[in-house]
Amino acid sequence: DAGITQSPRHKVTETGTPVTLRCHQTENHRYMYWYRQDPGHGLRLIHYSYGVKDTDKGEVSDGYSVSRSKTEDFLLTLESATSSQTSVYFCAIGTGDNYGYTFGSGTRLTVV
C-alpha cells in the first residue's frame, strides 16, 4: 500500500538461521505493528511500537525480537528460525485511536 513497504517479499531460509524482515514507512506514523497470518488463526500480533525505541510484545512474541531506531523503519528479527515460523508476515502502520491500519503487502517466509 502507498507509504508502507515490506522487504523482502519472499524468503526461504534454513532452520536455525537468523532472519530480519524490514518494514519501511514514508508517512511518519507513530505506531507500527508486526502480525503473522496463518490459516485458521487470522492475524496475530507479534510486536508493536509506539515510537522510536519504544516497543512491546504482542500475543505471539516468543522467538521474535524487534527494533525501531528510526521512525520510518521497524525491523522484525527471528534469531534462530524454526519451521513453526513459516508464515506470511504483515507490517501495519496506524494513527491509533480507532482509525484502523494501513497494511504492507506482506512477506512470505518459508523455513525449511
Next chain:
Amino acid sequence: GDSVTQMEGPVTLSEEAFLTINCTYTATGYPSLFWYVQYPGEGLQLLLKATKADDKGSNKGFEATYRKETTSFHLEKGSVQVSDSAVYFCALSQKSGGTSYGKLTFGQGTILTVHP
C-alpha cells in the same frame, strides 16, 4: 481477553446473491469494530468501521451495524460481484490505558468466492 469469532467458511455464492458474514466479539468496554478485506496476494485493506454502538459502517455496497446488545458486527451486501471474491476479516480495537495503541484483534477470516 478480547476475541473475535467469524462464521466458518468458505462461502460460495453466485453473482448478485445476498451476502452475510457473521461476526461476534467478546470485549470489555466499548471497542471499535472493523471489517478488512484481503484480495489474493495482497495485504489487508480497511473496508469499513464503526466506533460506537448503533453506528453503521458502509463502503462499496457493504454494510455492518455495531450491535452492542448482541455483541455483533455482521457484514452484509445486497448483490455480490465476482470481484468481491476475497478473504474478509472482522476485527476490534481497544484503547490501552491512557494511550491509544489501537491494537487490533482479528477473527480467523472468511473466504468468499463468487461465481459468475
